[in-house]
Amino acid sequence: MILGVLAAGSLLIAFGGGLSAARRTFAVGLVVQAVGAAVLAVVGFWALAEGSAHGSDFTGSPTPHLGLDPLSAIFLGTLGLVAAPALVFSLRYLRNDGPGRATGALTAAFQLAMVLLLCARDPFTFLLAWESMTLLPATVILVARRADPTARRTVFTYLAITHLGGAGTWVAILLLADAGGLDDPTVIESGSGLQVAIALAALIGTGTKAGLMPLHAWLPRAHPIAPAPVSALMSGVMIKIALYGLIRIVVDRLGILPVWFGILVLAVGALSAVGGVLHALFQHELKRLLALHSIENVGIIVLGLGACLILRSRGAQTPAALALGAALLHTVNHAVFKSLLFLGAGAFEKVTGTLELDRMGGLLRRLPWTAGAFLVGSMAIAGLPPLNGFASEWLTLQSLLRVVLRGDTADGAAGALGLAALAATAALALLCFAKVVGLVLLGPSRTPEKTGPAGHPAGPQGSGEDFATRASTVFLALTCAVLGLMPGLLLAPAAAVAPWPSERPEGLGLDLPGAGNLPAPGLGLVLFALTALLLLLRGRRTAAPAPTWACGQVNEPALLWTGSGFTGPARVALRAVLRPQREVTVKSTGGVLQEVTCHLHVPQLIDERVYRPVARRSGTVAACARRVQSGSLSVYVMYLIGAVVVLLGAARAGWLG
């Protein structure tokens, strides 16, 4: 039954993709795709609640096998939950022209590739879907921004890094299939070299795709340049499905891993969480800032996963299952609020024609519904109660506490560092989104009222806040609230995904066995009652508008807050770590000062210190290697002959076994 409905949803998406490619049926196609995605959401969460596997089991055979189990189901549900509103948003966001229609059709293919990956039960189908999931968004970006050479360069970087790093996924899956670990997870000995090799390869391969530091260099470049609904799918779902690959391999197929591997995962998660949010804090471009926050949130998920691996190695099965549940819950939560924020950014770009934080402002008045929803998303990503980000970060915190309490010296210290990293991340994320909300939603408008943005049509009334935009963003904001008030809805089945026996948490709140509890619905009710009381007390009175006091000066736009100004203290405090670059230009004529320009730049340290030197050296080696590339067909055939002769010679000498 479930597989039948899943097939129906996939067929609807495929059919909708076909319709989106035609001019007349473009909008209908997007709606059909959205319905298909909604069906996937229902199937995913239904299968998760049911808690049983459907279809084929995993096999090392190269023939196609498909199936669905609770771990796939939670990601499938997330895909549908994000894709449906993103497609509704596309109705007004995408133009009904060549690139718009191609984007609509390719979005369907992108979703289907992700569905195939989640349902793949053999190595061939898994790797086929994995590569398709990499290539399709690259194609979307190239189609949507075909006239932009920078976008082409970015796609090249994205493909190069994800393919180089993604080799780890191939190695992990093929080694796993060869050892029989796909058929039976118990055949790989715990602590063996093979187990460790597979786990490390999986961490590199899937970590690259998920944007884990230091393999993240492609993410802040590629995600912001995609059309907003595709950015939402990439940041909200695609990188999570990469984490699905990691969880599937290291949790589901490899048995109990050594403690040090859990510590390594924890360290990578901490680095990504803190590094991502630090770089996001000093970003001036909204979508790039959101992309960097994806790195931070992937780091938080991986912190939970690291805690799960350590706790499992220590034999603490229930806390390990809860840590896995925390990681999975944050996966769903991040998908929801990040896609909301990307859709909001797309709507703001439509209205203001820019994504520069310092050129936005006053959008809460101009787009009350969309900006209101964006505010909810900002509060959720900043980890404020009673929203979903708070619930899953609190759970991750609890899991890290268990690592400290149950671990040995090394893993206890790692858990403590993880806790510190999570606390710092939460604080910095709050600071960052206070900046975003202040600059983008509040204050006066810094752009003309009816600006048509480059590449996107203005909304029907020039406002950009049409029904599709409102409906999609408000739906996601409500989902943030529901998942924040009732996290137990997902936590119990998510913790039950763990392939070992454990106690399940109960209730709609966060009632953890053997630990504290967080009565989230109760807290929500109290907050709701307090807000209602304040509104009641305020009555019809409103704050009287008054000019801001500026020390007696005239209030000029130049005196408005900027992103750099807001984060200045943090930049100064973290100067030793971030190495900000400051360039001051002074122009004076005849000894009289005319203009002072200050350009501040916070470099991506891993890019500057790791990738750039590696790329430079690779370029030198490639230039040498290029000498053998003569451009002569005859020479190439000679190479072929040489290779055949060498191989036959090696075979004759018995070197090939």
Place this chain on the structure above:
Amino acid sequence: MSGFFSWAMVGLGLGVVMVRRRSMAVGLITLQSLAIVALALREAREAQDLIAAAGIAARAVVLAIVFLLLISRTREARAVLPSLAPLRRGGLAVVLALGLIWLLSGSGSGPCADDHGRAAISLIAFGLVTSASHRATVFQILGIVLVENGLALVVLSMPGTSWLIELGVAFDLTLLGLVAGVFHERIFVEFGGGDTRVLRSLRD
């Protein structure tokens, strides 16, 4: 299959390596392909073998027509001379063939155990040398066809080979010939000749 037949095939292959005229090479290759068809018909035991032979025959005829049509449509203003003299090409081809046969005959069994196998390996070596030593684009394609004739000769000596595979290979080669023909014409239009040396300018 007699030793004479095998070495006749080798002679035809060596002719393709050494001739300069494209039409002559096409004639030799077609003759060789049809000889393989005759051999396949003689050794056919089931209806499936006949289907495979028909596939090879169709491939030989279609490719011959395509190549002759190409040559008539792309007359070279000046002959495109190979990089090496005919005797040197022939010598190189024979040396490579002998080298491959020596490398493959280590165990006393395998493809070089009889004249038939050695002839097949020689054809593969000749095909590679044809592609490497000629500059005319048509010869690059003919080199591949020569390699395929060598492979077909190997297949004929292996009982139980699926006729579907033989048909598939014949179809692939026909398709490759057609696509390569289109490329040849395009090169001729763009550069005014079918000399692969001009393609070096595309490298950067």
